[in-house]
Amino acid sequence: MRNRSGPRTIAAVAAAAIVGTALPLLVTAPAGAEPVGAGSYTTALPPGAALPTACGDIATNPRKHLTANAPAGPVPTNDWWSSLVYKRTECAFSDNLMAHPFSFDTVAGGLGVDYATTPTITGTPTTVGEYHFQYGADFTIGVAGLNATESKVDGWTDWTVSPYWSDGTRTLRATIGHGSPFVHARATGGNALLSFASAPAVWDRTGSRIGFTVDGHSYVAWAPSGAQWTTSGGSISSNLGGKDYFSVAVLPTTAGSSDADRVSLANAFGPYAHNHLTGTAVSWDYDESASTVRATYRFTTEAREGTGTGTVVALYPHQSQNLAGGNPIAQTYLSPRGPMKVLVGASSFTTDTRYHGVLPEVPAVAMTGGDLATLNGYLDQAAAGDPLAGFGNDTYWTGKALGRAARLAEIADQVGRTDVRDKMLGAIRGRLTDWFTASAGKSERVFYYDRNWGTLIGYPASYGSDTDLNDHHFHYGYYIAAAATLAKFDPAWAADSQYGGMVDLLIRDANNYDRGDTKFPFLRDFDIFAGHDWAAGHGAFFAGNNQESSSEGMNFANALIQWGQATGDTAVRDAGLYIYTTQASAIQNYWFDPDDQAFPAGFEHSTVGMVWGDGGAYATWFTADPEKIHGINMLPITGGSLYLGHDQDYIDRNVAEIVRNSGSQVPRSWADIIWSFQALSDPDAALAAFRANSGYTVEEGESRAHTFHWLRNLSALGQVDTGVTADHPLHAVFTKGGARTYVATNLGASDLTVRFSDGTTLTVPPGKTATTGAHNWSGGGTVPGDPGDPGDPTDPPVTSPVLALVSPGKLTTAGGTGAVSDSIAAAGGANHDGTPANATVYQACGITGTHDPSRQTKFALRLDSGTAVANGVQARISYDPTGSGTYPRTETYHYFATDPVAGWETYTQDRGRAAQTGAPVNLNNGCVRLEVWSAIGTAPTALRTSATVAEGTRSVVEIPYTVSTR
Incomplete structure (x- = not known):
């Protein structure tokens, strides 16, 4: 989530050309500063800095809405259920919680439950518009007489949460989660109670279960064996036979389903009704030889009756499309993300997602003659002043500046412009070192760790990164990506003993890959089950949480791959691979929807600028311009953007909508971003548009040099070829005119042989990017394990002091x-x-x-x-x-x-x-x-x-x- 300002003018001013490896002057950390290698962060709130804000004293007491049973350690934020604990607009209970297939709300009498199946659609095919499967309670799960003053959180796991109510006499604890068609509940002090606006239609009474329909949705409630459910007007209740547990499930039925269909599903779900969910957890593994990321999603259950295990789980499309094993039943749930397939009796499921590679940058295969001269002219322009001048001093705009400099460093290195490369690297090094160094009283360019929240906030903050804990993955992804570029050429700077530890802190704050680390919550911004990030820290909206720039989330994931590969940290690299591959699939399905499964009929757009918990919006937080509604899910353009090129037909459809909705053949803004996206399908057309309109206004985080390099080289390489993968994370394959070009980058200290899935092999020298045809480009500079830069052999010898x-x-x-x-x-x-x-x-x-x-x-x-x-x-x-x-x-x-x-x-x-x-x-x-x-x-x-x-x-x-x- 981001309330952006309008475009900013980047005014170039004179700047320093910085080269070489700069090691810090070791100093004693000032009071309030915690050293991390040569860097440091502060534990004293900088002067004038703001903390997370919400109801009451939550700024200093984020655990105020947790029970004593809640896990110790940092409180999760940026999740689908965050408004339960991070109460921002609803100070007693929560805003709507979108778990799918359910949506929920918490009220004084318990848990409001809905299975939203009818979308509300606004706007027209050529204007901003939205679709939402809005929450509207089918009924409330509670305890007779319950009148709690607030809902609290009694526990959570990777994709479940347990809200809790108490009025001093009665208590209710429910466990709800993504993909679970069950609500598992514990009740004391009164009868279990299901409350309706009007009497539901009961279609089954079998033993301790009751089946009923409300608003066209079919539900089943299970009491303990021997107990009964009683109906009376707008309520269904049970004394639970003196026990305290019960469960309610929604069934994947349609309007045409018969009572027999419903009973059959109730029978199938029944064996798992009393297997209460007590834990969910993800693990992942990168199979390098198969270029596949394998993720396993496990469920832990406690049998309230019998000794059974397993549960029922509904899979999002990005999961079912990559499902390894398992046999979903025929019926599916409707959701804002498309149909959810159902596994019955599962204790886990596994996805195998093919990984098609990333690069530090596309190789300079076409940079010769006049094109090289053109690129050099653009590089000269980019290097004429301070590379970071004209950008805001906050974390987001600092990140944009660092990202721009990193792209320039990568392409300048490829074409032998070491002067430009080193100037960009020097600017990156200086700015990162400044941000990564805390000092007494320092109020700008400093990171502050808040022990209460378990978060690292950079000041100056922006777009709610402090007060709302918004967007940390957006902002910090740029820092990590720039650090990854710097690490290739200056491994000493990136060592843990120097500034690598500070980079790792940024990674762990936004998406902690180490489950055992207690400094930050596990995968803060990444929704493990939904498959993508959430931007808002509190998620306190009627439509649930939201995410605008999916591509900046991918920039974070790519940054982890690049940093992990450059520094030899496979744990970080593999976490990046998991987020990258999972989110790429989610983006294709939920932001782009090329197969017309996620967007409901009547929402006539090829993309959404934002995904909401209950739907999507052809809109942004900051503008109604079509170019930016589309472009916000394309930028920044990097060697990690190749996932955008996996469906060329969709790219053409997306670009055609920009033209239609803007009324202009040439993008009126962010032309470089649109052309770079278009080039993944039709690079010749994109290059021609660039040449014909070279006076365009450059997007704030881009440069003409990088855009020209991207367009010209893709024109020579062709489109991304997803039919071939490789056994190395830094690879790509392109096809033009039926001929493939194989690309790989080696950041190691010795020759690397990369094996592609079609049998092609490519030997890559250390510190180089290679393509088939025996072309090598610099791509690593000084590599890990090298003794350092011995100097340019063309320099004259030093013969005098x-x-x-x-x-x-x-x-x-x-x-x-x-x-x-x-x-x-x-x-x-x-x-x-x-x-x-x-x-x-x-x-x-x-x-x-x-x-x-x-x-x-x-x-x-x-x-x-x-x-x-x-x-x-x-x-x-x-x-x-x-x-x-x-x-x-x-x-x-x-x-x-x-x-x-x-x-x-x-x-x-x-x-x-x-x-x-x-x-x-x-x-x-x-x-x-x-x-x-x-x-x-x-x-x-x-x-x-x-x-x-x-x-x-x-x-x-x-x-x-x-x-x-x-």
């Missing part, structure tokens, strides 16, 4: 080729004294030299802040003795306050050292790194680089070594 700064990012004895200047990013009004933030980095490697204790490090940096007042630039010089990627010797110098007069000034070591670590040692193929950043100030500062000796005013570093050879 005097090293000049040369753009981009080099220290070299060869000098420059003509003076330019790099822009040192402004401090933004923050104080970064002593800690690099958005630093520009220069490096030389392959240095062999003997330390001379009679000398000291010297430098002369030529700076100009123009007329800006109160700017201060700071430098740190670090030494890696063996080129291992670890810098034990660091020297941080006091910052230099620039004057407000245009013209070069000189910052030298004479400012004095502010801090140092380690002792100087000899260099053996070692590295020297210079980091320059703004410690204070609100304006960027120019740093002169690449000047020739003849031009003078060079920026140089002199190291205290006698250099022998490289």
Whole structure:
């Protein structure tokens, strides 16, 4: 859920080109900050920050609506039943709860029950519109005389919940859940009572059970053996024979069903009526050789009578389509997601979902000649300023900025534009490091852990990510994806001892993959049974919970696959694979509905912008523009977006509706997103549209460079081919003109042979993306296990201790080729004294030299802040003795306050050292790194680089070594 503002203009400003691996200056965490490797989060609420808000004191007491029996640990949020515990609009009970086939509500007298089968449809085929299977109680399950002041939560499992009522004399506990046609109830203090607006039609009385119909829906209630049900007007009641349990089920009957049909189903369900559900749990496994994700959904029951096991379960289409074994009965339930098939007597069921692969990015198979020149021009434009400038400072818009930079880094790396790649990586590194570092009093770009809620909130928050716990998977997916790109080139930064632990915290907050972890709830945002995320933390809506941007949920899942693969964390990778494959199937069925099963007749759209618990909406939270209603379930376009290309006929239908509803052949907004989606079916048409309309307004998280790269290369590759898979998670297959192109990426340290399901094999060098035809593209940079970056072999050897700064990012004895200047990013009004933030980095490697204790490090940096007042630039010089990627010797110098007069000034070591670590040692193929950043100030500062000796005013570093050879 997101109440977005309108489009934002991305104003480019001068920025730093950051390269190399930046290791942090280790400092003691301030009070209230919890260290995680080199990073940290705060446990003290930042100044001015908001907590989750709801009825009463829930901000500090989220367990106030739980009973003493409820599980210890974090309270789940973002679920179908969250309004029971996270009471936002209904302070005593809950909003409507959509479990399917049931929908429920909680009231003073107990549990309202409905089987909604008639949709309400609004809007027209060309305007915003919605369909809802609205809750309207068929009856209420309760206890005679029950008049509770609130409903509480007595327990929960992976897809069930147990609401609880008490008025001091009578109690009711019910267990309800996704896919369960049973309500299992426990009652004390009075007779079990089913209350109706008018007398139901009774069609069966057999022993302790009663069958009845209300509003065209058939139900059966079972009392304990020997007990009876009594009817009186608008009620059915039982004393339960002195016991406390009973169950009610809805049957999968239709208007044409006979009483005999109903009795037959009641007989089939009966053996499981008193097997009360006490637990549900999912587990998953990635079968790499078969490229299949196997998920098993288990039910634990307690027999109130006899010793039986098993239950009855109704499967959503995304489950039944991938069901491995089991024999559903002929009858199905109607639901807002389409027909639900029914398994009778199941203790578990398993789905096998084929996985068709993801890539860090589509390969640059067509980037030659004029197309390469065009791409390079777009890359130059993207790299002209600060890559992160113009975006909001909150978690969502920071994420969008990071996502854009990561896409640019990936494609720049493929075509050898290491200058652009490293600038993007540097911007990502600097911004993530800033967010992942807490300090006393820091109120912006900081993560706060709330122990009461078991959640990690980034401030500034946005779209209710703090007050409603909305959208954490949307926001944090961008951070994790950018970190995954950075991890490929800078594995040291991604190590748990550095900032990898902070990335893992974001993963576990949004969708904790570790059931044993008590810091965060298990899979917070992902609805295990529904197969997709929910966005709203509280779910407090008449239509149940909702999810708008399914594609941003997929961005999170893809980010887990990429991060897990880049860092060797298979637990994270496999959780990403489970969410990715399951949700891809759910999206195809419930957001796109290509087979016309989910959307009811009369809802004449090819897609919904939002899925609600009880239906869907051709709408968004922020606009009625057709392009954005469609596009919000396409962006961001990444190498993880290939699932959108699995049904080319549907893509054509979707795009045709955009044209029809907008009245324009050319998208009026988000053209790049629409074209990128269209290219998965008709890449030539999408590319032609781009070329003909290249002056389009770029979507905030996109760039012309990335869109052109995507369109041009898909034009060469063709469409995604789902007929072939591979035994490696980073793969894809494309087909054009009947010919297949096989693609795989290797982030490992040695050659990888990828085997495709049709017998094709592809050998991929370390750190590369390969395609059939012996084409290799860079795709990994420095890979895990490598000793570090030994330097570019084309760089001139370091033969002197005097090293000049040369753009981009080099220290070299060869000098420059003509003076330019790099822009040192402004401090933004923050104080970064002593800690690099958005630093520009220069490096030389392959240095062999003997330390001379009679000398000291010297430098002369030529700076100009123009007329800006109160700017201060700071430098740190670090030494890696063996080129291992670890810098034990660091020297941080006091910052230099620039004057407000245009013209070069000189910052030298004479400012004095502010801090140092380690002792100087000899260099053996070692590295020297210079980091320059703004410690204070609100304006960027120019740093002169690449000047020739003849031009003078060079920026140089002199190291205290006698250099022998490289």
